[in-house]
Amino acid sequence: MALRVLCCHLAWLAAAATAPAAAEPLDAAQRAAVLEAAGLKPRDGGTFAIEGCASVLKPQLESIALEAGRPAGVLVYLGPSRCFAETQGGNVALLAVDANGRWSMPMAFVPGVEVVRQPTSNAGWPDLGVANPGGCMPVYRHDGTRYARIGQKALQPGGCQFRE
Known part of the structure; x- marks a missing residue:
């Protein structure tokens, strides 16, 4: 049942907003730099570890285009x-190249399984929805x-009813 509900939520997401556009894939050196900037050893x-936690982590990376310029x-x-x-689906962070050419983390790890570009933006950065079950x-x-x-957006009628 939970999987069926998640599938319905993700189908609604696809219809409601656009996912960030894919960008060029990372080479091995870029991948290593991103993982290091994300605090993954x-x-x-x-596999990887994060400071203060003994759990084994297997990160998945997805390159995205943020905004023109x-x-x-x-x-x-x-x-x-x-x-x-505790999260049902996972966690996601956004890393980007800063003005000095180094990877920075403008969005630290938050619970979520998919990032959805919103139709609004601020300071040249798109607003992002982070979907989760x-x-x-x-x-x-x-x-x-x-x-x-x-803020938050309901993925179905009443979806945020009991959330802060």
């Missing part, structure tokens, strides 16, 4: 982990320094 067998970004997805607050999608806006939560 390599371990044996292609802005360099590409990278979404770092992590499956459910005890390293973060449950029917309520938090929306984040860049404040000139980092992304901060500005």
Whole structure:
């Protein structure tokens, strides 16, 4: 049943907004730099760890185009982990190249399984919805320094009814 509900939520997301456009794939050096900037330390067998947590992590990276005139970004997805607050689906962070050519993390890890571009933007950065199971999608806006939560969107009628 939970999987069926998640599928319905994701189908609604596809119809309601557009996912960030894909950008060029990362080479091995860029991938290593992104993972390091995200605070992930390599371990044996292609796994990673994050400081203060012994759980094994297997990050998935997705390159995205952010906005015209802005360099590409990278979404770092992590499956459910005890390293973060309990989540049903996983966690995602956004990293982007800063003005000095280094990777920075304008959106630290938040619970979510999919990032959905919103029709609004601020300071040249798109507003982003971060979908997760449950029917309520938090929306984040860049404040000139980092992304901060500005509200939420119901993915179905009443989806945010009992959420702050």
